[in-house]
Amino acid sequence: MSRRPRSRRDRHGRGLRGRLVPEGLPLARSRGEQFDDLVLDAVEDLERRWEKELAGVEFAVEDVPWVEHTSPDDVVHDTDVLDDGSVPLARVLPAHREGGREVPPRIVVYRRPLELRAHDRDDLADLIRDVVVDQVAVLLGRDPEEIDPTA
Template identity: 85%
Template sequence: MSTPPRRRTRSRRDRHGRGLRGRLVPVHVPLSRSRAEQFDDLVLDAVEDLERRWERELAGVEFAVEDVPWVEHTDQDEAELDSDVLDDAGVPLARLVPARREQGQEVPPRIIVYRRPLELRAHDREDLADLVRDVVVDQVATLLGRDPEEIDPTG
């Protein structure tokens, strides 16, 4: 007579027995979003607010987020920053890539915001939101050839 196979109970730990199996927080909870996703949301909030006021001028502008900037170094190992880079003490925070023609096609202007340098300068989430907004406003002002106070009078 054979005994029925034992049912395996579901483990509450990972396969190495060190921690919980699965996510700690449900997906619909804000805590479950990564820092990069939260940063993307801050940039989107700033851009959406500006697009409401400057819809026609910003119609073709692309906005992007990168973790860290790509910086060319010279022989003396000093970073060379282009004039289209918004920087703080030599560390790029954002870059404005103007519209250009590539392979016979028009490439729209692009504003790139660098996540890690901004996160390192912020004390908390509210400070980061303000910093992101200031950087986006600065880059939009440069793109449109206007004063930042004209782009965002509330800032």
């Protein structure tokens, strides 16, 4: 019995699967990349107004916060964590020394908790902006309305 040459099509004859959208279009970006863009937009707006105060501050995005396995009633966050109930949305990590080198201050925004609270992309953009403004206010020791009067 001879084997048929292997086809480059899948077994249902529909062809190879691949990208549905060309790479340069916005739809080709993953949800994580789109979220990063929204955080970057919020940060860039604030950096224009607070350039000197935010010089050296790092902004990071993590998918989910790391939380020890405890019951939600037992979770108590430090004042550097912005949370909704017991779920952290963002965190301020102040500058510190680690291993003999200076680590700059960092604001970490958690993607999945924010995405789950937003109804659509515009709502997500507003929520991200509010969270970033709040965390910058905590870092600088100021009122959020002073950081962004439009918030």
